Amino acid sequence: MSTLSSVSLSPADLARYSRHLALREIGVRGQEKLKAAKVLLVGAGGLGSPAALYLAASGVGTIGVIDNDRVDVSNLQRQVLYDTQSVGRPKADAAKERLLALNPEIELVSHAVELRAANVREIFARYDVVLDGTDRFNTRYLTNDACVILRKPLVSAAIHRFEGQAMTYVPGEAPCYRCLFPEPPADGLVPNCAEAGVLGVLPGVMGTIQATEAIKLIVGIGEPLLGRLLTYDALAMRFGEFRFTRRADCAVCGDHPTIHQPADLAEICSAEVMAQVRRLSPLELQALLDKVAIVDVRSPSEFSASHLPGAVNIPVSDIERRLDQVSRDQLTVFICRSGARSLTASAIATRAGLANIAHLEGGLLGWAQEIDASFVVAPVG
Template identity: 45%
Template structure:
């Protein structure tokens, strides 16, 4: 529980009017609103989860909000990152978020940390705040945030989303578990698809983000029954909530310092393996592919290894859809073998080149079919060959 000196906090006439619906709640009242005004919250990320929680924390009267982000607003963000608007596309997310926060609550102090959170800066940034809210979307930053909160004894309000499912809990609060109790080891790189690969229902971010905001406010108010020790799982398609108990692992390693979290999660190793794989693989540019497609050549086969819904968005003329998951399970391998009869050359593409390289490696290793990877995939095709092809 946070224990500010409430005698030093004054509510203004504007505060009484602005927060009147809080003030008449016995569970909040004047003292509770003073706690909110005295509190400082650091939000790591101002994207899908950060957007709704920042809006509600600002509206609730949090006195100081810190933002950590280094990204810019993209059109693809607007489907779920509701703190940003079309006029902010191409501009820094934290500037966009600050503008919206101050529009909601001009009396909130907004601190901007336009940087990538790292082992070098995390402790310095986090130490100045009462509570940390994790709105990140990658494992290295989640482990980093967790470990820094443990070292500094800060509550860590956690949420994550993917497709139609989300989860939320509170870590490192009043002796409760931390992130390493839920995930002692990170999954292998690439095993868990990102939202950019698998998609996410926009409103799911709002549900999980507002739950994070709710838990943050409860901690500030000193209310019981937080999600500490409980992992809340939500399925939007089924409209069902369920809960799992979390307990501290008595034999978990003691966190004594921050480490190299990219290394811990196997990112450099995976990138090196991917680079070596692509170095040993024949590649072609999208302009070379266009020239081939425009020629009279018929000694090649072009396959698209993206998912069917991606193919429906955009496709390259003449490409045959064989999704990577089908190649990974072996079901698509025989289809490829049928296509490359009579010595035809195999060419593969995906969204940006990674999945097609993986598919070609599988085909080479399993049935000895070598192929050529299209650099940059259909994203490069849209940017360099045909701008009418939608990007996503």
């Protein structure tokens, strides 16, 4: 995304960004590109907080923050943009104040609205790069689709309990989020931080990676996460990588796209979906092992390292196109490492009309803890 800037550095800039200027890969020209750049953060929560702080500190000239939520005391465990005095305030406004205190020489734009199809074009048009840190699937897919249609680079990240993932999309150069996950689960089906919990420092790691990717795109250095899903397992302290390619049948970036305008996804009541998906504890699954079909939705490398007897491997990214391999005659139990990916698979299968679906709560980590302490769960990869 390297473009020529039309700004110059002031004496104050030369002093503030001297450590950047000392890097041959950035230097004066790179810092001028950062100063001219406009970056939008979709979500100012756990991921958006560290990303915003480092982008502001790095000298990105214009930072937009879109978030219509207010600061809650429970946010303070991980959302480092805010302090106790921020509780109750609109996040977009509190974020703007904090970032300007860090770097008063940049421009901050607060969008205290909900991102919808009706406003996404107008908002995104103002920015060069978009960072997605939302915890809602509807917003995540709207953001992806809008970036593909409007040809905006996108850096996306997500977190769950002790695990995180990140990827980068550049128009014409990489597959988009829908190439990896063609369809979202029902909104709210995958637990959020309040329901599943999250390690406080986890979004700090992933949000900082998002900021790194944005800076690389702006300056035009390094190798972005194009066609690569970076995974992070905080408990094992391991990074992994899952490579994927553009899908010819992708609904938004494929050869014959069916999505031509940003659109709000149809809201599907999670209660209706969950009424059809059984939740099994490890003890319940143990009692049913010889009566159910087990589909392990982890990556092939995780599956090959260890899996339950009789399980078949269909990675969650392949579930939609391999639904014909899911049994219609017996109860199918989706499993993964901690429960997030299996919930996504359950939602995809349920929305496709499969009724006899179950999900292992707590995943294989729960299985190892409650049933078989010798079972070694492979790190995400």
